[in-house]
Amino acid sequence: MSAPNIETIVSLAKRRGFVFPSSEIYGGLGSAWDYGPLGVELCNNVKRAWWRWMVYERDDMEGLDSSIILNRAVWKYSGHEETFSDPLVDCKKCNGRFRADKLQEEYEHHHPEARHLVYETKIRFNPNIKCPNCGASDWTDARPFNLMFRTQLGATAEAANETDEGDIYLSNVAYLRPETAQGIFINFHLVQQTMRRKVPFGIAQIGKSFRNEVTPGNFIFRTREFEQMEMEYFVRPGEDETAHQEWIDNCYNWYASLGLSRDNLRLYEQPKEELAHYAKRTVDIHYRFFPERADEEKHWDELMGIANRTDFDLKAHSKNPLNEEGKRVNPDSTEDLSYFDEARKERYYPYVIEPAAGVNRSVLAFLMDAYSERTTEKGEPRVVLKLHPKLAPIKVAVLPLAKNKPEIVGMAKAIKRSLQPLMRAVYDDTGGIGKLYARQDEIGTPFCVTVDHQSLEDEAVTVRDRDTWEQERIKVADLQQHLQTRLIK
């Protein structure tokens, strides 16, 4: 089973120290969340699992950690300054809010002559368009919502502000990156040359990104500050479609291998009209984040996107391509990012396959999918978080059966200390053994080691399994090996 809704997870996450509302003592901050002691472990484990799978277990991958703040030109030529902005209009009558460009597109579809009209505002929007909700034509001005967080470098804030209205290009304007991908593209040549790589190969990166979402929400599903796990796989043009399909399958299987139920996963082919400006084809991996919704189609939302970005980005950041007038398309770049294939004696701009996953969304999906309830023999409900052992924040809890026996307590603490260099281990004695087990079940600890009276004589302990509640007697000398084997499984 999995969680019936996100609310269940929000409550558990706060109660048990996974995720807290950010800035809570000052009334909170919308859609910002802090990861508590268990949350940070879970996040780190997700990232570590991804990195191992993506980088270490392959022969064609390098890692990277690029800067969050990049030269503004990166966002100019990537297209984000232009397209990462949604023009919005409000209907004054029914208060509905719409994307002006989408309404305009629809309008022009039915009125081809409108394509040549020049509108008063910078944003193309015909005020005679009827509201799809109420039918009125009473609009506010169309306003641009740029999704990139803008800031300025240095102490010259005033100069930076001037650019809000005009088109003056100032070098002190900077953005927090809205995706980690661009940091990879602009380092493509350096990574390829310093690591002596031949296409095909990939560059992976994990890091925070920022988008000034107009509509954040749904717990950690959509936040303005979030963390991405992205990889750009560079292939020869023509080999892109095959590689794309391979990565789609790889990624789907990765989530399944870490315990996500296939019933709660699906692949979603983005229709042509939804594709981003850079994409030739994009397939999303959806997770059933909203199982409580009546409409089955609305159960699903994106966990990961796998895009074929073609050669759009490498070309866009290169100095060489010329337009039809023979002038450089990118007069600011100092480098050409094409690749020379020694074997084939040909030069080309590699195509890029991009699997992009959200750390936070992944964490949410893993939590939801791991959630289960079990009824004890006494008929009491118990929450068991069946996280994959690789992801569990705490791997083992060492518990004394009786805390008023110093020998047992001492032995338990010694065992905990012997395990902690190898895995995240905790000691707990604040409660009866049943309560201690229940606590660990609720936070997903795969194993509990219990020290009892007999342990003092036979140098053995009980290892209790989270999912089956079965117990096994293990010699203390064999404990490390036993746990490590079962953790890898």
Place this chain on the structure above:
RNA sequence: GCGGGAGUAACUCAGUGGUAGAGUGCGACCUUGCCAAGGUCGAAGUCGCGAGUUCAAAUCUCGUCUCCCGCUCCA
């Protein structure tokens, strides 16, 4: 921005004008010892904030702030 919901202890929530409560959880001690056992004691809230009405406000009035859900998306 618009619509809806909500702010009281760490959590879940009672409390319709008269000395701030319960359950869970948390801590200490006693007792017990394999699936949230029992007992005793304890810590914990200027009731989101501000103003007003009143002898008296968690409660009534006005204002204000914040959070959550839905609408624009796509990690």
